[in-house]
Amino acid sequence: MLDVYKIREDFPILSKKINDTDLIYFDNAATSQTPNQVIDVISDYYKNYNSNIHRGLHSLSVDATNKYEETRLKVKEHFGITHNHEIIFTSGTTHGINIISSGLEKMISSKDELIISEMEHHSNIVPWQMLCEKTGAKLKVIPINENGTLKIDEYKSLLTPNVKFVFISHVSNTLGILNPIKEIIDLAHKNKSKVLIDGAQGAAHFKINLSELDVDFYVASAHKLCGPTGVGFLYGKSDLLNSLPPYQGGGEMISNVTFDKTEYADLPHKFEAGTPNIAGVIAFGAALDYMNSIGFENIDAYEKTLLDYATENLRKIDNIKIYGDVDEKISVISFNIADHHPSDIGSILDQFGIAVRTGQHCTQPIMDHFKIPGTVRASFSFYNTKSEIDLFIDAVKKAVKMLG
């Protein structure tokens, strides 16, 4: 499958000590760790060819521009995208969603309806609430089952002729549940509705082909894909992107500026105003290379074994409740034990050097659904090991014992 101990050598942070014990990093759904192969590319950029890109004539600028554009090719290749210019570099998933939500302002009216789901991340809720507030459109919410999965039948009945757009996460960051996005997209398209998939969690775990998916928009963040912070991408079908107004005004996004009239540049520049995160975009390319060198099938298969192993052992703990305990999911486990506050368990785990996330995970509606203040969320990546899970299970048991 993959040689996890060899892989771990690529990640300097994994040999860090917390409280004199080895760090166990199980907060991968919040952000993934970064291998030397990516860190070195950032340093190399600043040491060898740091320069503003596009329109520069000198060698540094040309090098930086070429490397920056190479990442676009890598994203294109990796995600099965038809055209380079359908890829917009963003500062992250949230930014990508907001480009669309603000772009739709003029195209949505009070008769229109938008669909999201109860399991969305705040980044895929609030922009649509803001859009609805501005336009008078109606926001409809697909509810979830007790096991956390989407009620697809409800989705079908929500899909009325007025529904212009559907916004759904590829994978829930809190529950780990993998949504049936192909089905969701096909149903929407039959209804002439367009679909944006929030791929913040999905892109990191398996290789996907956006052309085959036929999705209209897809967004993701590099920092969840072994890449740097402050970078992401928005994919959009070119006719749709062309029909949207630009998001920000600035350098690069215009082809002609006079005080009478300004013409916008073609895609992708129209949406890439200002100096971008050049080092970050280049490092994102290196991160894709790195993950592909390990292989997404290997990553997926290995993470599944970690998930199964951890789930199995957690289930043995008395009074544990795992949210979203279904088959179709990625290596994210949200749980509570008895009525212990998640932050109490999280604090004690931190003392054992184990980093998990506690709280609402930016999905307050899921918490409201289950009527809980939050969960403890452990999320595993391909550089985690079974023995880390053993230590984690052990620490959870100790925490429960301490909390009495």
Add this chain to the structure above:
Amino acid sequence: MLDVYKIREDFPILSKKINDTDLIYFDNAATSQTPNQVIDVISDYYKNYNSNIHRGLHSLSVDATNKYEETRLKVKEHFGITHNHEIIFTSGTTHGINIISSGLEKMISSKDELIISEMEHHSNIVPWQMLCEKTGAKLKVIPINENGTLKIDEYKSLLTPNVKFVFISHVSNTLGILNPIKEIIDLAHKNKSKVLIDGAQGAAHFKINLSELDVDFYVASAHKLCGPTGVGFLYGKSDLLNSLPPYQGGGEMISNVTFDKTEYADLPHKFEAGTPNIAGVIAFGAALDYMNSIGFENIDAYEKTLLDYATENLRKIDNIKIYGDVDEKISVISFNIADHHPSDIGSILDQFGIAVRTGQHCTQPIMDHFKIPGTVRASFSFYNTKSEIDLFIDAVKKAVKMLG
């Protein structure tokens, strides 16, 4: 003043070779170079405490959050800002301007007028054009004199009661001219108009105190201040920032999310939706530290000697025209020689390993004003030397000779 040869050792890129000759980097107005002290902070982040910030309970997250917030304190300190929460981290100047331009949509009506100047960067033109298009407000432009300076008398007469906002660059990126922003702000305030200063070029050259300036908004980019790409900040007086709607919806910028009602978080979080450029913000703090360790008075004084030396020697070249050749300016020189196209000179300089920028520098209105296709722009930083300028002058002369 400062020991430039010692300083140069901090910048690995400065020992790079282009075409077998030493790189001479005179494109500092486009982006500054990055010292080891900043590059190392980025690596250190990814190697030791990479983690998503805020709301995290585990040690990595706490470390990352603290370091991230430390930069806010450093910005506060450095720029003489009263409150932490008046500082919003952005992805750069362009982003900062667009937060304001989009936030003003609801506050500007067709009766209102906005003032910019003829020397603005596209990033400080296009957002206001877009705002005027949406609101029907009128955009008025302060013209420039033949020497490139603002016509302050015209500004005074443009400042009519309907003028709600004035948007002016601290320093022109093309001409290097330092605008009398204190006077501009005071005049505006007497007229009850608010002022945004585009500090992309200004912040890098001298220490400024924003409280004393009494400016309403100020924006800048880290990548022009020896910092990383993809980071900047927006300063705004808190009552003004509070009165603006949030720019993007997402995680961190809300305090409470239900499908009925969403409450926005307090400043600065209201404007910092989504996972920010954490490594970048932390490195920005290191960049401020670095520049302060050299001292902005030293930087300013030294750069002035470079500017004077270069200007003096350029002036001796036949048929050269320097745009913005005035006293109050920073170390940026835009010029043309005879009717040679700037890109011809730029290409030849590149062959000599000298990186200058050629073209319009995102200031097409300045080019239209002088009726030229562009300029050659050489911009010096505190790590440049007089002997580099000698080589540059020499290369310019050779280029002119080749072009005949």
Add this chain to the structure above:
Amino acid sequence: MKSIQEKQNQIIDEFNFFQDWTEKYQYLIDLGKSLPDFDQNNKIDSNLIDGCQSKVWLNSSFNDNIVIFEADSDAIISKGIISLLIRVFSGHNPKDILEANIDFIEKIGLNSHLSQTRANGLLSMIKQIKIYALAYQVKK
């Protein structure tokens, strides 16, 4: 009654007794559990303290120039921490509370052995306690 400083010293002595963080945590948890019940009517949003991962409610009353604090939290460790603060501050006059220099937190190793998010929450709690004291002092 002991002064604020004396109470702090006492807490420091107690914690010095513990060998490692598990014992300290266990003690905090036990303190949390034994904190007297909070009047449910006081579990209102205006009593909530910002900046804590869990909910922390702090209520105060003022009589005879003496401030009495009571508090609650939905997380037990937070409850333990706040019970220490109540022990230190409750029963003193506004002036003493305002002037108190709080050093026990560092000295008992809460800063390094409690996660710093909690430490920040703790700062918010102290701030809130002092704000109450200030309000009472001004009112006088």
Add this chain to the structure above:
Amino acid sequence: MKSIQEKQNQIIDEFNFFQDWTEKYQYLIDLGKSLPDFDQNNKIDSNLIDGCQSKVWLNSSFNDNIVIFEADSDAIISKGIISLLIRVFSGHNPKDILEANIDFIEKIGLNSHLSQTRANGLLSMIKQIKIYALAYQVKK
């Protein structure tokens, strides 16, 4: 008339003669200067080539199955480069133009000694030349 490949080889031979980049540049500049005057009426936006730092206009005409190119630029080095392209492509039939494999650019070191932004501009020029040829071939 020589074939496209023969012309390319000739250019490669010429450039091999130069010792360093200054001589190559000087040659390009001289070529630029000697490019015949462009009809000012053809300096229209629809003849502009995208992707060049300077303005490059390219115009073509078609007669007897032969494409004739003429071009201009406001920058002299660009003009020199395009004059090489005209020398290679002008006077050939659409099929030959479309099938031509352009290797002289690399071989004369334009890629490494011209800045790559120019090299990109150059690619745009070649693309535009081929688009014209394709249009004429389809029209036939």
